[in-house]
Amino acid sequence: MSVLGLFNYWIVIVLMMLGFYVVIAQGNLVKKIFGLNIFQVSVFLLYISMAKVDGGTAPILAPHISLYSNPLPHVLILTAIVVGVATMALGLALVVRIKRAYGTIEEDEIAAIEGELP
Amino acid sequence: MVVMAVAFILVRDLFAVIMLSGIFSLTAAALYVLMDAVDVAFTEAAVGAGIATVLGLATLGLIGAPAEKVAGRHPLGPLLLAVVTGVALIASTWNLPRYGDPAAPINRHVAPYYITESGREIGVPNIVTSVLSSYRGFDTLGETTVIFTAAAGVLALLGRRRRRPTADQAATDERQP
Numbered sequence A: 001m002s003v004l005g006l007f008n009y010w011i012v013i014v015l016m017m018l019g020f021y022v023v024i025a026q027g028n029l030v031k032k033i034f035g036l037n038i039f040q041v042s043v044f045l046l047y048i049s050m051a052k053v054d055g056g057t058a059p060i061l062a063p064h065i066s067l068y069s070n071p072l073p074h075v076l077i078l079t080a081i082v083v084g085v086a087t088m089a090l091g092l093a094l095v096v097r098i099k100r101a102y103g104t105i106e107e108d109e110i111a112a113i114e115g116e117l118p
Numbered sequence B: 001m002v003v004m005a006v007a008f009i010l011v012r013d014l015f016a017v018i019m020l021s022g023i024f025s026l027t028a029a030a031l032y033v034l035m036d037a038v039d040v041a042f043t044e045a046a047v048g049a050g051i052a053t054v055l056g057l058a059t060l061g062l063i064g065a066p067a068e069k070v071a072g073r074h075p076l077g078p079l080l081l082a083v084v085t086g087v088a089l090i091a092s093t094w095n096l097p098r099y100g101d102p103a104a105p106i107n108r109h110v111a112p113y114y115i116t117e118s119g120r121e122i123g124v125p126n127i128v129t130s131v132l133s134s135y136r137g138f139d140t141l142g143e144t145t146v147i148f149t150a151a152a153g154v155l156a157l158l159g160r161r162r163r164r165p166t167a168d169q170a171a172t173d174e175r176q177p
Helices: A004-025 A029-051 A071-102 A107-116 B002-010 B014-034 B038-062 B076-095 B111-121 B127-135 B137-158 B164-175
Strands: none
Touching: A004 A029, A004 B076, A029 A071, A029 B014, A029 B038, A071 A107, A071 B038, A071 B111, A071 B127, A071 B137, B014 B038, B111 B127, B127 B137
8 A cells, every 4th residue: 555555646747848848848839738738637636646545535515424535625626727729729829829920840940940030 | 548658659640639628627627526526527528628628629720730740759758757757656556555545645634624614614505616716725726727728828829820729718717616
């Protein structure tokens, strides 16, 4: 149990690093933004898994239940999900503008066009 | 989910990337249900899997579903950085509380107060709702501000010529909890 109890953190970290890798290594801007989405989901999983209590149920008050999971991380993550989508909408809007201005959404091509300009 | 994330990196077609991201979010929502976070699961399924996918597809529509990436570069430097960071993070998990531990610090701070008192103080059975809208109401106000700013930003960026992403943003505003 002692080592298995850390398994949730390891999954979160692996997912987080995969998302991190997409964000820093991929040249495509749309893919970068969705990589950020993977990173976000891994953070959400971290919070939600910390909130779980053994034998607890969903935090909705009921007469014969006394053990609930921790509601506070749920609230924080609810807010974070919505903020994440708002961020993503803004990022995608920027991508659309970049596509209009440069005709491409690949980072290296944009850098090449920038280099050609005086 | 790890398999999906790896597939996400390898796939080059942007349409497949967005679809994989939607499936990824939906799987995450199922996991949230397993971990007792039903409200979060609802939101993730509606917003993360639904609206994010729609936004991505709308973007693809606007930029004309471009061809795939030039060449699948997988440079070593970022990979090494990610692996090193991941190993360091995993090494640092040893002292963290174990999964489901009721005595973990996170479960002993204000959460017991919310659980025992919110039913009497607020009168809503769903503790998440009462914390969200009452105890931490200012967080929700801030969240709404962020959404408004994002909507204004999207409008400023795209509003003059095309209206489609704006409609999606309005949908986001309506559906947010």
